[in-house]
Amino acid sequence: MPFLRNFDNFSILDYLSNIIDILLVWFVIYKILTLIRGTKAVQLLKGIFVIIIVRGFSGVLGFHTLSWMMEQALTWGFLAVIIIFQPELRRALEQLGRGRFFSRRSLAQEDEEQMHLIESMAKAVNYMAKRRIGALISIxxxxxxxxxxxxxxxxxxxxxxxxxxxxxxxxxxLHDGAVIIQKNQIAAAACYLPLSESPFISKELGTRHRAALGISEVTDSLTIVVSEETGSVSVTKNGELHRDLSAEEFQQLLEKELLLGKSKHGSSTLWSWRGKRKNG
Structure with missing residues (x-):
């Protein structure tokens, strides 16, 4: 067969070249997926995959009209992607120009950054709790x-x-709203978070606590609340609330979730829906 004869003409260098080519393509795809994670482009990418799958099945099953529609969507869709996601594409090109696109931080550097985040958070939250300064911080x-x-x-x-x-x-x-920490940086302040509509929330909890619970129901973020009425510190995660944490408990929780939590997923026994309530 002609195909097998061409295949026999491949040298070892050809094999290595093809393997390296495939690995590079996968690496570039991985970096692109890492770059768009957390943006609206993720949902668009899922939509494109659905269109490709429908296009393939419609061609096999002979659905000509549906196949034509999916083909048009793919043809003009890429132009729409360039227009809609121009900021994400610009950021990718900027990172490529700075040489950061293929960079990879070491585990030691990540742990050092996380420890700095934990220490800064603990110091700030303890200061605000003692002075009853209301705060809402989501990581x-x-x-x-x-x-x-x-x-x-x-x-x-x-x-x-x-x-x-x-x-x-x-x-x-900037005090009214939430601070969001992204990649160990303060990304933005005065952010709006969705309020939880759960009927099981205690009536004594205010807007900050409802916002903290709301964002924890739609993301896996770790959200800290300092009450301006009582100075108490609360933390939410995965729709769960832990209230009235002491300074030591708060720092231990941050270390567990941000350091140990990177390798272990799922809720710990520390978490419960209503959390630990202290008398008084």
Whole structure:
């Protein structure tokens, strides 16, 4: 067979070249998926895959009209992608120009950044709790929060306890709303988070707690609330609320979720719907 004869003419270098070519393509695809994670482009990508699958089946089954419609959607869809997702494409090209597109942080660097985040968060939250300064801080994890970041004022600043405290000082322009931390940076402040509509929430909980529960129901973020009425510290995750944490409990929880939680998924025994209530 001609195909087998051509296949026999392949040398070892041809095999290596094809293998390297395939690996490079997969690596580029992986980096692109990493780049768009947490943006609206993820949903669009799922839609494109659905159209491709429907296009394939309609061609096999002889559904000519449906096949033509899917083909038109693919033909003009890529032009629409370029127009709609111009900001994401621009960011990708900027990262490529800076040489960051193929960069990979070491585990040691990631742990160091997480420890800095934990220490800054603990210091800021303890300060605000003692002075009853209301605060709402959400830390992005696997599920992207770009849509909620876009509702606030972009900061893209390095996390520090001083900056977090200053944001939530009463009557300042950014104090009303949530701070969202993305990739160990303060991505935005004064963000709007969805309020939980659960009927099981205690009536004594205010808007901040409802927003913290609301975002925890639609993402896997870790959200911290400081009550301006009582100064109590609460944390939400996966639709669960843990209330009245002491300074030591709060820091231990952050370490467990942000350091140990990277390798272990699922709720720990510490979490419960109504959390731990202290008397008084």
């Amino acid at each position: 992005e994890r696997e599920t992207g929060m770009t849509d909620y970041i876009e509702t606030g004022i972009p900061l893209n600043s390095k996390v520090s306890s001083e900056l977090l405290i200053n944001i939530f000082i009463p009557n300042t322009p």
